């Protein structure tokens with residue numbers, strides 16, 4: 470056991486899911502994105518993970534029990550086990566302990582919300598806290614940068630969940646502060662209208678995806694539109710930085726909707742092509758656009774890699790938009806389910822023993 474290490478203890482972190490405004494779709498090398506992506510961290514859709522560690526001895530293997538909602542889950546255990554094994558060279562202390570990871574989400578399991586972003590960011594933060602105990606102390610900036618890098622190795626979008634507010638993952642032309650290895654909070658000032666934004670997540674279907682994100686990303690490798698897509702994402706990111714600073718809601722809506730529909734257009738035009746949206750997804754989009762036009766309320770939508778619709782809107786229209794959802798959209802949701810979420814402040818350490 471290294472000098473500073475403790476024999477046993479428990480670390481818990483809560484970390485949010487995020488919704489990408491500029492999408493990461495296509496990767497290369499060791500979990501590097503082909504274009505920059507920009508997201509908003511959520512407030513109430515979070516994963517809570519605790520890492521219990523108990524000294525065993527220094528053999529070479531990870532010794533892990535993984536529980537989801539308190540129950541042992543072999544499928545996740547294998548994925549997390551592989552992830553930790555790949556980290557051993559840089560984090561050898563992980564093999565010194567018997568590890569129990571216990572994870573749960575605040576959003577329903579059947580909601581179709583991608584949990585890999587919140588799950589891997591929460592786990593990466595626990596590993597970083599253990600590193601601080603076993604190896605050395607570090608400042609906040611280094612801690613979160615390294616946590617973001619670690620989270621990225623588990624799931625690309627997770628790199629953006631270690632911060633609150635708006636974050637960018639990937640180098641951006643003309644902006645030196647962003648990196649391909651880890652995400653960063655936006656460096657520019659955010660206009661007040663975007664500081665208190667809301668995200669209503671309409672659950673169209675909670676079914677498992679027919680084509681997972683990893684398979685989808687790899688279909689980009691031979692995609693005929695890949696090159697222009699990556700350039701488009703770069704242009705959108707640069708423009709979005711300006712939009713978030715100036716509060717230009719019209720441009721915001723145009724870029725966000727274009728990104729969502731481009732993502733699904735890329736899936737449909739892959740080889741093989743596939744469709745994740747459902748007829749209800751399209752009906753919801755049509756109704757949002759009609760409502761925006763007739764009511765002159767700046768409400769917009771985005772989509773993840775699935776059929777659910779994220780409705781994004783400023784705080785000042787909260788009452789109207791909730792009424793619109795309840796009167797016109799809930800009937801299109803699976804069992805009427807929707808999640809009332811908003812921009813969040815990022816992860817929180819819950820406990821360290």
Ligand code: DP6
Pocket residue numbers: 488489491492493494506583585623624625626627682683686732773774
């Ligand atoms: C459509 O981060 O789930 O949500 O790195 O393979 O785990 P892996 O992929 P993942 O991809 C997310 C894709 C997306 C867009 C986004 O969040 O940027």
